[in-house]
Amino acid sequence: MRCEQVQALLNDYLEGALSAGVRQSLEAHLSACAGCRREWQFRQGIWRALARTPVPDAPPDLHARILTYVRAQQRARLQSQRMLIWRWVGAAAAAATLFLLGFFSARPGGVMAGFDLVPPKRSPETAIPAPVESGIRLEWRSVGGGERIPILQAALNREASATLALASEPDSPPRTAQRIWQGTLQPGKTVEIPLPLIQRAPADSYAATLWWTVDDQHRAFFVPDGYPPMARADLRLRANLATALARLARTYQTPIEWLPAPSEANPLVVLDVHNATLEEALQQLLIGTRYTARMEKGHWRIMPRE
Amino acid sequence: MNGFELSDEWLIERFKEGDETAFDQLVRRYEQKVYQHAYRLTHNADDAADVTAEAFLRMYTALKRFRGDAQLSTWLYRIVQNVYFDFYKRERRHQHLPLEIPSEEDDEPLELPIADESIDLDEHLLEQERQRVLREAIDQLPDYQRIVVLLFHEEQLSYEEIAAVTGLPLGTIKSRLNRARATLRELLEPHRELFETGSRPNPSETADALRTGSGSVE
Numbered sequence A: 001m002r003c004e005q006v007q008a009l010l011n012d013y014l015e016g017a018l019s020a021g022v023r024q025s026l027e028a029h030l031s032a033c034a035g036c037r038r039e040w041q042f043r044q045g046i047w048r049a050l051a052r053t054p055v056p057d058a059p060p061d062l063h064a065r066i067l068t069y070v071r072a073q074q075r076a077r078l079q080s081q082r083m084l085i086w087r088w089v090g091a092a093a094a095a096a097t098l099f100l101l102g103f104f105s106a107r108p109g110g111v112m113a114g115f116d117l118v119p120p121k122r123s124p125e126t127a128i129p130a131p132v133e134s135g136i137r138l139e140w141r142s143v144g145g146g147e148r149i150p151i152l153q154a155a156l157n158r159e160a161s162a163t164l165a166l167a168s169e170p171d172s173p174p175r176t177a178q179r180i181w182q183g184t185l186q187p188g189k190t191v192e193i194p195l196p197l198i199q200r201a202p203a204d205s206y207a208a209t210l211w212w213t214v215d216d217q218h219r220a221f222f223v224p225d226g227y228p229p230m231a232r233a234d235l236r237l238r239a240n241l242a243t244a245l246a247r248l249a250r251t252y253q254t255p256i257e258w259l260p261a262p263s264e265a266n267p268l269v270v271l272d273v274h275n276a277t278l279e280e281a282l283q284q285l286l287i288g289t290r291y292t293a294r295m296e297k298g299h300w301r302i303m304p305r306e
Numbered sequence B: 001m002n003g004f005e006l007s008d009e010w011l012i013e014r015f016k017e018g019d020e021t022a023f024d025q026l027v028r029r030y031e032q033k034v035y036q037h038a039y040r041l042t043h044n045a046d047d048a049a050d051v052t053a054e055a056f057l058r059m060y061t062a063l064k065r066f067r068g069d070a071q072l073s074t075w076l077y078r079i080v081q082n083v084y085f086d087f088y089k090r091e092r093r094h095q096h097l098p099l100e101i102p103s104e105e106d107d108e109p110l111e112l113p114i115a116d117e118s119i120d121l122d123e124h125l126l127e128q129e130r131q132r133v134l135r136e137a138i139d140q141l142p143d144y145q146r147i148v149v150l151l152f153h154e155e156q157l158s159y160e161e162i163a164a165v166t167g168l169p170l171g172t173i174k175s176r177l178n179r180a181r182a183t184l185r186e187l188l189e190p191h192r193e194l195f196e197t198g199s200r201p202n203p204s205e206t207a208d209a210l211r212t213g214s215g216s217v218e
Helices: A003-015 A020-032 A034-051 A062-104 A112-117 A241-252 A278-285 B008-016 B020-042 B045-065 B072-095 B121-139 B143-154 B159-166 B170-195 B207-212
Strands: A135-142 A148-155 A160-166 A178-185 A190-194 A208-214 A217-223 A232-240 A256-258 A268-277 A291-296 A299-304
Touching (some): A003 A020, A003 A034, A003 B170, A034 B121, A062 A232, A148 A217, A232 A241, A241 A256, A241 A268, A241 A278, A268 A278, A278 A291, A278 A299, B008 B020, B008 B045, B072 B159, B121 B143, B143 B159
Parallel strands (some): A256 A299
Antiparallel strands (some): A208 A217, A217 A256, A232 A268
């Protein structure tokens, strides 16, 4: 056996993974070759030291600390669940009523008609088209009388058909949501979809959940019912991610976009913050999840990491 | 100890049926192991305790969905790593704490309990120095290599167990491990004399003895 062969086999030798024959010829070489023997002793020393890396004893209160932490988080979850159920009952009833009354009676011609309230601007004077920005964003636009209406703006750098659908609950799947807009995106054009009913959502509830779908790619947009954004807030919750984000969007009056990850899309999350900014709250919320948050032109985008 | 132990599966079933004491027992059973692993990742007692608590919270919420197709211990290793990567690493990045700058605390060699009064004091000091340079070298490994070194050499898991923890194929684990060993070897080259054990080839020394460090150090 040559020295290079021996050195290449040393790890397997130390693992005890060599066959008897190979091991014997390797050991014969080690007995005869001082250089390889030194290398083997060196590596063996490293292996032994690795197996002895010191770990101090766990703190004596570790058990109590774990149980206290787990129980506190559990209590917080149960409390917020109980509260949220009642809020949800009220919110759901009111939202359903508004949707039927405000939306359909405004223009009984169909679902699309509801959005004629503020027609998308297509003025010919706009000679220089705005730069195309791929994605969606929310803009609050004054409609006179001190009133503002949220307008969803969508753009894409290629042609694709898209739909917008209103979910009954933050965590209900996109396919169960009620379609409120359908159209084609063109490169270089920004589509504007006014969202008047969102503005009249009942107070003290979640933000409305809109599913924006392009080419079977779903992303949720949690649209708050008011303006301007809140800088700081107290929040305590334990819920799945979608529900939590809908709460945050409502509390901070800031839209949040959510791109569900392919796996473990909607994990359970906890939050307990006091006088926190939305960024701080999101940071804490996303601990231990596959998601990361990024500020995107006036709203937060929650997306899978890497 | 009553001479017998309830199986993990039984305790998990009890817990699923709402028995909180079963969770308490599972925590008792694994807290040391989880803490050790967390400590090896964080090198900090406080952080290790935080990671441990968060890991058990995640176990609590996920246990109802635990299908038992993996060992609970393997699953816990995985949770600890997720918590560490998702939470602790990110925290550090946010605080812009460079990992390299040793604090005064870090300069203190970790006090190992001297089990036997007759242990050679020189060897004790040598071991402290050895562990210090070794730790510096380990900390220079990229995380994906550090993890396999930690699981194989420090936690002494088998390749199959490491595959269950990391979800990596065996070949990947082996190649990462060998790359990591090569890097460690290069980094430790200047401290060679600390590690050369001076023993002759000893066919009777098994790989297990090597990994548990029970082989003789002369």
